[in-house]
């Protein structure tokens with residue numbers, strides 16, 4: 001039999017024939033135990049993103065799409081807010097609460113008993129917060145959520161900020177969110193309306209051309225490098241998730257300009273950064 005030709009093959013070769021050997025470090029690449037690596041992947045048959053028939057995203061009639069709400073919407077769709085594991089499997093709030101409603105097809109083998117249900121207190125998410133019970137529950141809709149306190153089915157919290165911090169830090173082991181991040185997420189959730197499309201109070205639906213780029217305007221004016229850094233990373237990741245064949249050329253161009261803008265801001269060259277921003281968002 002031919003010997004292993006590369007590191008991956010070497011690891012497979014070792015684990016197959018010498019199971020006890022996998023934790024022995026031959027090079028740094030081989031140090032990770034095989035199970036830990038495997039845990040970063042979703043089991044076959046899992047489905048975490050809705051592709052077709054997404055529910056409409058409904059906002060209260062008076063909704064103003066200001067920076068705070070846009071920022072909250074961006075975070076709601078960003079795996080980063082939920083921490084490393086979520087980033088590896090591409091999971092955001094929006095994966096489960098799609099467009100603020102329910103991903104009725106959400107399914108992770110071992111954590112869901114049927115589509116639309118999931119166990120959020122399982123050690124898969126965070127070893128330290130397993131309640132030890134196999135308890136998948138319905139993913140709730142967040143439409144009209146500002147009126148439905150208290151929050152949570154397993155652990156109960158009196159208000160949305162407290163529940164949101166709990167979801168991020170306890171359930172998904174994400175880094176503690178900043179006050180500004182929590183406020184953004186709350187602004188987004190508070191704006192979500194019931195699905196009352198037939199009624200008198202017509203909810204506002206998401207505009208197709210919704211863009212997060214204007215969020216950069218204020219931090220550029222304030223020369224806030226840290227904020228620019230955070231936003232560029234989030235916006236670039238968002239484009240990465242949404243990229244489709246049709247939009248690829250333009251998207252890649254935007255993503256490239258954003259990276260350049262981030263570099264200029266980091267080097268304190270705000271004139272150049274602003275110039276790049278104007279390429280993306282011309283003055284109206």
Ligand code: HEC
Pocket residue numbers: 076081082091092093094095096097118120137138139140142145148150151152153154155160163164167168185
């Ligand atoms: C893996 C799927 C999943 C993800 C990801 C997720 N949730 Fe949930 N969410 C649930 C489930 C299941 C429940 C019901 C169980 C509970 O209340 O703990 C829930 C409950 C909630 C509730 C309470 C609703 C109510 O009426 O009691 C809010 C608010 C909420 N989630 C917001 C969020 C936010 C914000 C994020 C991202 C930071 C998020 N969720 C990420 C599955 C998810």
